[in-house]
Amino acid sequence: MSQLIEETLGFFEVDAVKKVIRTTAKSGCCYHDFTTYRVEGNAPVAIAKHIEALTTDGTKMEITDERLVNGKWRSKTRYETAPR
Numbered sequence: 001m002s003q004l005i006e007e008t009l010g011f012f013e014v015d016a017v018k019k020v021i022r023t024t025a026k027s028g029c030c031y032h033d034f035t036t037y038r039v040e041g042n043a044p045v046a047i048a049k050h051i052e053a054l055t056t057d058g059t060k061m062e063i064t065d066e067r068l069v070n071g072k073w074r075s076k077t078r079y080e081t082a083p084r
Contacts, residue, residue, distance in 0.1 A: 004037070004044055020047070030054035054082055 004012050008023040015022065021044055025033040032052045037044035049066040064077045 001044065008035075055079070058082060 001012075004021070004023055008025040011024075013022040014020075019038060021037045021039065023035050023037070025035070030053060034050040035046050036048040038047050039045070047068045049064070051062075051064040051066075053062045053064075054060075055062055059082055060079045061082050062077060062079055064075060066073050066075045068074075
């Protein structure tokens, strides 16, 4: 669990009902990563990610949702107008 704190913003949220842990990480102003983990054998295993990143031209947000399905990552990406 210490690694979760070192690689993120230093905190994680525990959802006891869904039995998951959520973390938030960022790089600069324009990249945010929200990861959901379940605990298996006392170790966190990533099961979902939501990533928001500003495109290089600064006009759009690239939003990617990833989920672990049957041991394989599935990904969907969409673009939205960037906030001003």
